Amino acid sequence: MSHQHSGQHDPGHHSEHFETLAIHAGQPADAGTGAVVTPIYQVSTYKQDGVGGLRGGYEYSRSANPTRSALERNLAALEGGSRGLAFASGLAAEDCLLRTVLSPGDHVVIPNDAYGGTFRLFAKVVERWGVSWSVADTSDPRAVRDAVLPETRLIWVETPSNPLLGISDITALASVAQQAGVRLVVDNTFASPYLQQPLALGADVVVHSTTKYMGGHSDVVGGALITADSALGDELAYHQNAMGAIAGPFDAWLVSRGLKTLAVRMDRHCANAERIAGMLAAHPKVTQVYYPGLPEHPGHEVAAKQMKAFGGMVSFRVEGGEQAAVAVCDRARLFTLGESLGGVESLIEHPGRMTHASVAGSDLEVPADLIRLSVGIEQVDDLLADLKQALD
The missing domain is CATH 3.40.640.10 (Type I PLP-dependent aspartate aminotransferase-like (Major domain))
Known part of the structure; x- marks a missing residue:
């Protein structure tokens, strides 16, 4: 062809x-x-x-x-x-x-x-x-x-x-x-x-x-x-x-x-996610944060070149392995435990057991201590407080 x-x-x-x-x-x-x-x-x-x-x-x-x-x-x-x-x-x-x-x-x-x-x-x-x-x-x-x-x-x-x-x-x-x-x-x-x-x-x-x-x-x-x-x-x-x-x-x-409201929603998703990624990066119980808006992200420069902003999704890994990650998901209150993403409400999930269970044992297997956030458009201080109590 x-x-x-x-x-x-x-x-x-x-x-x-x-x-x-x-x-x-x-x-x-x-x-x-x-x-x-x-x-x-x-x-x-x-x-x-x-x-x-x-x-x-x-x-x-x-x-x-x-x-x-x-x-x-x-x-x-x-x-x-x-x-x-x-x-x-x-x-x-x-x-x-x-x-x-x-x-x-x-x-x-x-x-x-x-x-x-x-x-x-x-x-x-x-x-x-x-x-x-x-x-x-x-x-x-x-x-x-x-x-x-x-x-x-x-x-x-x-x-x-x-x-x-x-x-x-x-x-x-x-x-x-x-x-x-x-x-x-x-x-x-x-x-x-x-x-x-x-x-x-x-x-x-x-x-x-x-x-x-x-x-x-x-x-x-x-x-x-x-x-x-x-x-x-x-x-x-x-x-x-x-x-x-x-x-x-x-x-x-x-x-x-x-x-019709995609642009105004994405502006808020991105602003909230940036604040949350920054908080997580400084948190003692978080071992790694995956967010292209962080300067240390390996794809940061490419993302800055081809994207208008860095998006509303944030993933991170925690000390204590899989059990600790599952516990953080369970303790979150404003972040609803659920699959999917991109809605106005914030969601939290454990990819290894939820959205990415189908890739277990393959080249695409995800870390067991990984948590994925879909950051919504709520007031960001409320979201930050919820994540801090879930981590502590």
Whole structure:
């Protein structure tokens, strides 16, 4: 497969700033009623004007639905892509991408620090269909280049990564991918398009769990793919319809609603996380803090170059091993013990026993004394006090 890299995407057709696009792009007032918010078109099928005569291009809501279409246009605008696609979950989006671009015998380079569900999809599902994978430290472009085989078709990256907040240089990896004639996929869930836009840095496809910061309120599960390559966008849309794991209208509406406040929420998430990372770094019972905003973080300079701010996720390790880490999680009160991330409320979890249990015993196994925080938008002094009592 020869692959023409899309290169730098010029979002020239959108002159507005991100905060304005988030509220207006792809979201015109409803033609029928003038409603300023795209309504929830909770409908399965549409009246045709004569056989094959479609009003507005809609015939069946798996293929397209006005509420989902509005979200998909908005996603494309926010990531600077030509095509956005909304799915029932982040993993549904990943599955569609893999089945669109891979065939039996192909190979994928995956990160050594990745969401457990992504690893499980490669290791337990896709591998059965003849797709092989190998692990590389994606924060080292040379390691990634060395991992590329003649049959490699994709380089998969998460930056910041889950749960160790590793940073990968998207521009450098885009260069590796381009030279190898393979596609670069970036999972942008932790950063959100407000903080980082991988397509502008040379990536081919952006993946999101819209469940997280884009939805932002812990009330919806969803996923997205965005690409600047319109031909690839058409292929992905064909498979989205053929496989059917689409976002329903109400879920699409919730994600659209969340996106309108993404910028103001992310500003607070980032400010709170920075304060918390600083407190943890100075705490005697904390042995290590993973936060790209700390100057001592190995990816700090790359993150400062490619991100607007450093995000709302903080991970740290504690003295006393696994039992001590579990005890801190249990003692937290404002930080709710729970999986997922990116909502307005702060969450705490033990990755080894929770979100990353599926990678135990693999190259992606996480430290047993690791705690992951999704820092919410509460008043930061309350969050600091809660963590201090949980640690003490």
